[in-house]
Amino acid sequence: MTEPLRIAIAGLGTVGTGVIRLIETNRDMIAARAGRPVEIVAVTARDRGRDRGVDLSPYAWVDDMQDMAQRDDVDVVLELIGGADGPALALARKALGAGNGFVTANKAMVAHHGLELAEVAAASSAPFAFEAAVAGGIPVVKGLREGTAANALTRIYGILNGTCNYVLSEMERTGADFHAMLSEAQEKGYAEADPTFDIEGTDAAHKLAILAAIGFGTRIDFSAVRTEGIGKVRASDIAQADTLGYVVRLVGIASLKDADGTCRLLQRVRPCLLPFRHPLAAVTGPTNAVVAEGDFSGRLLFQGAGAGDRPTASAVVADLIDIARGQSGAPFSVPVSALMDCEAGDPGERMGSDYIRFTVADRPGVLAEITAAMRDADVSIESLIQRGRSAEGGEVQVAMVTHEGPERCVSKALELLENSPSLTAPPLVMPILGD
Numbered sequence: 396m397t398e399p400l401r402i403a404i405a406g407l408g409t410v411g412t413g414v415i416r417l418i419e420t421n422r423d424m425i426a427a428r429a430g431r432p433v434e435i436v437a438v439t440a441r442d443r444g445r446d447r448g449v450d451l452s453p454y455a456w457v458d459d460m461q462d463m464a465q466r467d468d469v470d471v472v473l474e475l476i477g478g479a480d481g482p483a484l485a486l487a488r489k490a491l492g493a494g495n496g497f498v499t500a501n502k503a504m505v506a507h508h509g510l511e512l513a514e515v516a517a518a519s520s521a522p523f524a525f526e527a528a529v530a531g532g533i534p535v536v537k538g539l540r541e542g543t544a545a546n547a548l549t550r551i552y553g554i555l556n557g558t559c560n561y562v563l564s565e566m567e568r569t570g571a572d573f574h575a576m577l578s579e580a581q582e583k584g585y586a587e588a589d590p591t592f593d594i595e596g597t598d599a600a601h602k603l604a605i606l607a608a609i610g611f612g613t614r615i616d617f618s619a620v621r622t623e624g625i626g627k628v629r630a631s632d633i634a635q636a637d638t639l640g641y642v643v644r645l646v647g648i649a650s651l652k653d654a655d656g657t658c659r660l661l662q663r664v665r666p667c668l669l670p671f672r673h674p675l676a677a678v679t680g681p682t683n684a685v686v687a688e689g690d691f692s693g694r695l696l697f698q699g700a701g702a703g704d705r706p707t708a709s710a711v712v713a714d715l716i717d718i719a720r721g722q723s724g725a726p727f728s729v730p731v732s733a734l735m736d737c738e739a740g741d742p743g744e745r746m747g748s749d750y751i752r753f754t755v756a757d758r759p760g761v762l763a764e765i766t767a768a769m770r771d772a773d774v775s776i777e778s779l780i781q782r783g784r785s786a787e788g789g790e791v792q793v794a795m796v797t798h799e800g801p802e803r804c805v806s807k808a809l810e811l812l813e814n815s816p817s818l819t820a821p822p823l824v825m826p827i828l829g830d
């Protein structure tokens with residue numbers, strides 16, 4: 396087949412211009428691998444006059460982005476705008492509804508509307524692909540959809556947000572606090588001017604929900620992801636973790652349990668302690684990494700750049716090559732009608748150890764109160780460290796590591812202490828991942 400695959404690009408920012416540069420740079424190689432040329436036909440963004448550092452003159456400029464969806468000279472629409480709803484979603488519905496291929500890097504939209512879009516795509520037999528929506532340049536969507544297709548996966552977890560990983564690993568390296576490292580991440584372009592989505596874990600939660608659906612063949616359920624960001628992690632927690640042999644990372648974890656005819660899917664994003672020898676402990680800076688545990692493959696590690704124009708463009712164009720080859724397959728690894736409907740798993744059932752940090756008033760009897768709550772809730776303490784009086788005065792930090800046990804016991808202990816006047820700030824609980 397030598398007919399070109401004709402594409403239209405909506406969004407000419409970081410990723411959109413990266414895709415143009417990649418297609419121009421590797422044109423012949425892409426054609427050889429795709430079996431036919433991949434040609435840009437039309438482009439659009441908000442501001443036609445902006446200099447984007449790429450030559451747009453060979454391509455038709457489309458004023459109304461929605462017109463791209465039904466052009467006769469377009470086979471695939473690329474959506475590189477962003478936003479869960481709004482124009483990106485309208486374009487997706489329209490392009491797929493018209494039977495055109497649709498490729499996106501938009502994790503928010505796929506996490507919220509991926510099922511609906513997969514249904515539209517199935518109804519019109521249109522390819523729908525989103526490799527770039529998870530972990531930038533890492534081919535983890537393809538890895539889970541195809542590479543691990545023969546496995547029952549039980550757990551998928553990873554470092555899914557480069558901003559948080561940069562902040563935490565720089566706090567570890569420099570000893571500086573969260574706000575200082577977040578400002579540095581913004582200066583270096585690793586964090587948005589408004590970093591809320593990243594810091595609160597929402598971006599990682601979008602990606603985790605997508606990975607869980609692909610890896611487990613379950614209906615995507617973003618609303619069930621329990622999410623906690625990194626804003627409460629202090630430099631002293633990281634120092635404490637280091638003393639104990641751990642690093643702190645924001646980790647998204649999805650685990651599937653299928654018992655008594657009911658499947659339960661637990662999806663969580665939260666700061667975790669990882670032993671120094673864990674493969675994710677070595678992942679520093681804005682890098683992303685995903686671990687998938689399969690019954691036959693064993694543990695697999697995918698690692699690489701989670702963002703940036705070039706890595707993300709690499710993932711977008713990989714989807715285009717698949718479509719050009721006629722190899723797109725079901726977006727969530729099985730037909731959307733066959734995806735399993737799971738209940739949300741109970742976090743209280745998780746068995747493991749936790750790091751718990753209390754900030755307490757510096758007075759006699761406080762430690763006894765905390766340890767009594769632990770005893771009453773059946774939490775066994777492995778080690779307990781009380782740090783000296785804080786510079787501000789009046790407060791001390793008590794950190795402990797628990798022996799392995801059900802998470803519901805730790806929650807119960809914290810409930811018992813909830814109204815204690817001895818606690819001057821909410822405690823921070825971070826699970827300890829085994830190696």
Ligand SMILES: NC(=O)c1ccc[n+]([C@@H]2O[C@H](COP(=O)([O-])OP(=O)(O)OC[C@H]3O[C@@H](n4cnc5c(N)ncnc54)[C@H](OP(=O)(O)O)[C@@H]3O)[C@@H](O)[C@H]2O)c1
Nearest residue numbers: 406407408409410440441442475476477500501702703707
């Ligand atoms: N940046 C990354 O490293 C990265 C990595 C993975 C995934 N992604 C995803 O890729 C997508 C694009 O990200 P980006 O970083 O490239 O964003 P960006 O640099 O902000 O670019 C967004 C583009 O969309 C255009 N746009 C916005 N609203 C529009 C509208 N209503 N109509 C037409 N065009 C509109 C903008 O036009 P103007 O330029 O004219 O303002 C701009 O060209 C997002 O979904 C993001 O989550 C990004």
